[in-house]
Structure formats: C-alpha cells, structure tokens
Amino acid sequence: MIKKKPITEFLKTIIILLLFQLSTSSHRKPPPLPILPIPKSRQISWQIAEMALFLHFGTNTFTDSEWGTGHVDPSIFNPKLLNATQWVTVAKDFGFKRVVLTAKHHDGFCLWPSKYTDYSVKSSPWRNGVGDIVADLAEAARNGGLELGLYLSPWDRHEHCYGETLEYNEYYMGQMTELLTRYGEIKYVFLDGAKGDGEKDMEYFFDDWFSLIHQLQPGASIFSDVGPDTRWVGNENGVAGSTCWSLFNGSEVKIGGYSDARYSAEGDAFGQDWVPAECDVSIRSGWFWHASEKPKSAMTLLDLYYKSVGRNCPLLLNVPPNSSGLISDEDIHVLKEFSELRNSIFSHNLAKSALLSASSIRGDPNDSQFSPKNVIEEGLYTYWAPDQGQQSDWTLYLEFQQVITFNVLGLQEPIQMGQRIIEFHLDMLDENGKWQHVVNGTTVGYRRLLLFPTVKSHLLRLVIDKSKVFPLISHLGIYMDSYTVPRHVSDDTHTKSKFINNLFFRRTAYNQSQSASI
Incomplete structure (x- = not known):
C-alpha cells in the first residue's frame, strides 16, 4: 500500500510557500513619514x-x-x-x-x-x-x-x-x-x-x-x-x-x-x-x-x-x-x-480627463495607494508619492486626447504630512514637439492657484524642482478662467495641425519625454 503522508506533507509545504509568496507580493508599502512641524x-x-x-x-x-x-x-x-x-x-x-x-x-x-x-x-x-x-x-x-x-x-x-x-x-x-x-x-x-x-x-x-x-x-x-x-x-x-x-x-x-x-x-x-x-x-x-x-x-x-x-x-x-x-x-x-x-x-477640472503618469511611484506601481491618479481626487488623504530614491526627478505628466485651453494651475499638498514643496514649474509640449515653460511657483501648502496667460496643449508636465524632502501632491487642477485673463491664443478648433491630429506621434513624443532630461 502506498503511504499518503509524504504527499500530504509535500502539498502542505507547497501551499504554505504559495501563501507566503502571495502575502509578500501583496504587501503594501506604508505611508511616508511626515515632516515636522505638522498641523493640529x-x-x-x-x-x-x-x-x-x-x-x-x-x-x-x-x-x-x-x-x-x-x-x-x-x-x-x-x-x-x-x-x-x-x-x-x-x-x-x-x-x-x-x-x-x-x-x-x-x-x-x-x-x-x-x-x-x-x-x-x-x-x-x-x-x-x-x-x-x-x-x-x-x-x-x-x-x-x-x-x-x-x-x-x-x-x-x-x-x-x-x-x-x-x-x-x-x-x-x-x-x-x-x-x-x-x-x-x-x-x-x-x-x-x-x-x-x-x-x-x-x-x-x-x-x-x-x-x-x-x-x-x-x-x-x-x-x-x-x-x-x-x-x-x-x-x-x-x-x-x-x-x-x-x-x-x-x-x-x-x-x-x-x-x-x-x-x-x-x-x-x-x-x-x-x-x-x-x-x-x-x-x-x-x-x-x-x-x-x-x-x-x-x-x-x-x-x-x-x-x-x-x-x-x-x-x-x-x-x-x-x-x-x-x-x-x-x-x-x-x-x-x-x-x-x-x-x-x-467646477470643471480639465485634469480629470487626462491620462496621468509619473516619473516614479512609491511602492508597487500597480497599486493605487500612491498613484498619480490620486491627484484628481478631492481631499487631503489620498496623494501621489514618488519613489523616495528618485530624488532628481519628481514629475507628473498629463496627456489629453485633444488639445485643451487653460490659464490656471491648482495644486494642493497633504498638509497633515507637513509642507514640503519649495519650487515647481509647469511645462507644455508645443506643436513642434518641444517643451515650453508655462509658469513657475514656490510654496504650495493647502492650496496654490497660479493664473497666467491662456495657452493650449495636449501634454503637460508638472516638475517639482525643489522640496524639503520628496514631495507629496494631493490634488492637481487645470482650469480656464475666461474672466480675468483675455485669451491670447485663437479658439479656432476647425484648423488643426498634423501634430495635434496624430495620436501616434503624440504618444511617441510623450514616451520619449519620460526618458529625456528634465
């Protein structure tokens, strides 16, 4: 008669190993430490x-x-x-x-x-x-x-x-x-x-x-x-x-x-x-x-x-x-x-329609815990966190399916984690596939709004140039204020360049931009 005990023990070992692997692979990275002081x-x-x-x-x-x-x-x-x-x-x-x-x-x-x-x-x-x-x-x-x-x-x-x-x-x-x-x-x-x-x-x-x-x-x-x-x-x-x-x-x-x-x-x-x-x-x-x-x-x-x-x-x-x-x-x-x-x-955040990505993400890139997608959610307690080891490149990318017109950038930090950001700037990709500077700012804190002359683009990048420690962003907004700043760019939507209509070219330029020097 064949003894079943060794097979049973073998299966138990396999199951234990599989459970261990599953538990370690699904382990989430904890939130980063706050930087003091923090608010009450x-x-x-x-x-x-x-x-x-x-x-x-x-x-x-x-x-x-x-x-x-x-x-x-x-x-x-x-x-x-x-x-x-x-x-x-x-x-x-x-x-x-x-x-x-x-x-x-x-x-x-x-x-x-x-x-x-x-x-x-x-x-x-x-x-x-x-x-x-x-x-x-x-x-x-x-x-x-x-x-x-x-x-x-x-x-x-x-x-x-x-x-x-x-x-x-x-x-x-x-x-x-x-x-x-x-x-x-x-x-x-x-x-x-x-x-x-x-x-x-x-x-x-x-x-x-x-x-x-x-x-x-x-x-x-x-x-x-x-x-x-x-x-x-x-x-x-x-x-x-x-x-x-x-x-x-x-x-x-x-x-x-x-x-x-x-x-x-x-x-x-x-x-x-x-x-x-x-x-x-x-x-x-x-x-x-x-x-x-x-x-x-x-x-x-x-x-x-x-x-x-x-x-x-x-x-x-x-x-x-x-x-x-x-x-x-x-x-x-x-x-x-x-x-x-x-x-x-x-009331209309254009960033909600964008494809969001980042230069790096804390923890598992497939996990939504610190995903760049968190920046379009309201509230302080969800945020994008970059990989702590990638301190030379803190960048968020926003790609739109069509050209957007805008003149306001809004940012928020999760202030319960401390105020971190010292300097940042926003770039847009022009019709020649080159990055053009839009606006720069210093501190963010609970809320920062920057108003600038109206521009158009389908691809944006927010770059954190300097931060006390690696930055955290809880919200990002792209808005159009048609009351304060006159539109400096024509709104003619019937005439579009080959660059604007070519989705393949846009995605190629976007992929190349991620590997380029900021």
Whole structure:
C-alpha cells in the first residue's frame, strides 16, 4: 500500500510557500513619514473652510464711525430688522463655511448681555433689552451647518478698569468665559493687540487667554499676529506673499507690534511651529457699514481669492450688516457674482480627463495607494508619492486626447504630512514637439492657484524642482478662467495641425519625454 503522508506533507509545504509568496507580493508599502512641524486637527479644520464671513456690527454701525469712543449712549443701538439667519444664509449660499462676529469691538459695547458690564444690548431698546445677538447667530449657524467664530477686542474704551493690568485681564477672561461656555461649539477666536495711545503700559496676558480658550473650546483655532493656531498675514488688504509658508517662529513677531509684515506674509521655511496665515479684508473700504460706501466688485474679490486662498491662506472677508440689522442687497449681489465666478472657473477640472503618469511611484506601481491618479481626487488623504530614491526627478505628466485651453494651475499638498514643496514649474509640449515653460511657483501648502496667460496643449508636465524632502501632491487642477485673463491664443478648433491630429506621434513624443532630461 502506498503511504499518503509524504504527499500530504509535500502539498502542505507547497501551499504554505504559495501563501507566503502571495502575502509578500501583496504587501503594501506604508505611508511616508511626515515632516515636522505638522498641523493640529483644529488647524486642518480651519484651513479646509477656506473662506469665512466677518461681521463687524455694533454702535459704530449707527454712528458712522470705525472706532467708537466707548461713551455713545446704548439707546442708539436698535437694529429693528436684525435677522442672524439672513447673515448665515448669505454666507452659506455663496460658499463661506464660517461666520465670525465682533462680539465686542474697541468701544466696549457687548452684543450679548454680559454680567460684567451694563454697556451691552441689555441697555439698548433693541428687543426691549432682552436680546442676545451672539445667541441668535449661534443658533442660526448651528441650524445652517456653519461654524461660529467670535472676536472679543482686548482694547476696551468704555471699561473703567482698562489700564489696570491685573484687574482688566480678570475682567477680559470673565467675558471670554461667558462667550465660550454659553453658546455651544466655537470654532474660531479672533484676537489682536490693539491698545489706546496712552495705554502702552497695559499688558495683555495672552498666554493665559490662549490656555483658557483651548481649555473651554479645544476645537477652536486662535488667530493673532503670532498664532498660536493661525497668524495675521501682515496687512488688511487680503493679500498673502507669493511665497507663503505655514511654518513660522512666533518669537520673530510681537502681537500688536507690526514689526515685520514681510515675515508675516511669507512665513518661514525653517519655522519650528505650524502657524499658517489668514488674509482679512473688508468688502467695503471700512470695516463697519457706512451708507456712503459701496462694495468692491466681484472681479476684485476674485483677484483677492487668487491672492489669499490661492496662496495657502484662508480668506476672512468682512461683510458688515447695516443699521437695519441685515446684510445690504448691494453686498449680496456682489457676493452672488463672486460665487458664480468661482463656480464657473473651478467646477470643471480639465485634469480629470487626462491620462496621468509619473516619473516614479512609491511602492508597487500597480497599486493605487500612491498613484498619480490620486491627484484628481478631492481631499487631503489620498496623494501621489514618488519613489523616495528618485530624488532628481519628481514629475507628473498629463496627456489629453485633444488639445485643451487653460490659464490656471491648482495644486494642493497633504498638509497633515507637513509642507514640503519649495519650487515647481509647469511645462507644455508645443506643436513642434518641444517643451515650453508655462509658469513657475514656490510654496504650495493647502492650496496654490497660479493664473497666467491662456495657452493650449495636449501634454503637460508638472516638475517639482525643489522640496524639503520628496514631495507629496494631493490634488492637481487645470482650469480656464475666461474672466480675468483675455485669451491670447485663437479658439479656432476647425484648423488643426498634423501634430495635434496624430495620436501616434503624440504618444511617441510623450514616451520619449519620460526618458529625456528634465
């Protein structure tokens, strides 16, 4: 009789070897290590929002002033048609993810009934002194699915103890505690270092304030000149530096000091802290509503969008309610046009129709984990990663079946992995089969938009020229903005060259380009 045991053992060995081979061949390469510093979750949430609506509102709205004296009679404050739901609806309808209210400006008048002062809505005729604008906005934002932020001015021109450092800091933290414990989740707190001319010795206990805010609202990002979560961009024009790092050293800038606007605008490639910049600007020339002022045009806002959101900085756009308590129709009209412009340009990513490839891919080229195809997906958590060993060639190729017309490049880095890219450029293949330079840029960060004269091509390459470590790209967009830049190239689609029509020639040129020197 033939013994079966040896055959059985042999088969078991073969099966074990096959399973081992299968398991090793399907093993995925882990994600690369982040490069420090990296953002906290609240900073990522703040950055993803991209745009917030700032609402400067108070007694200044009724006195036609910007900086109140702190001695205006509260009876002047009576916005009879006030409707916080309208504010939230305007923000939501036109693409803003957050609303930020001046709960108290420099004049000290409080838009909520603070127990620490009578200089507030409770001393006004509005709603017979029992109204609470912060509560109204908090409820409207919650119902509308928007995030809520608050500004509590450190400078207080009404409070008698202002100027007495210890006493006033206790007063201020008492009011901050009210705002952060009464109204649900607060996602953003805006601070500045403004002081009266005669109060240079007045000291603000910023570190204590920051600790209190993060204790009471752990998910809230804090804005000030130096962070700790987001910094001032160094101007009130809504414009960031063309190079803009989220990295920063707070010791280089003093809150309220305005010491180095360029450093604030550009950040620091070698900064030890993650403190990205925010661009603040008003839709009108003033911050509070004035009947004599008109809003900026939608095209001006679009230009600011490129220079803020498109330079790695969320845009904080002030749209002040009027004396009736509503956002004015003329402001709404501009915001509507601004929204339509953005949707028209950025709702159609031409890169989605491209054949994507790369100079190298981390891990298995057949695995989609770090594939160049990831760059057309929305979100931070999928990205293209090159082979770590190929540091001299970091290139993405986009081949289209037909010639495309475009003038905007959009890029995003997965910022949870750190900010990496220092320099990059975009080339296109011309009708003679030669690479032509289109545009170059420096930092990317959460989002970078570059606008340039209109060009046409069927084959593009994005080259990362310099990076702190090997680059990661989470999104790539190719867009056509037909509003900002006139088309410099004819749109005649009936006359095409032999080069454009010859698919074989295009693919041959493309294959050769991959082996050519970048």
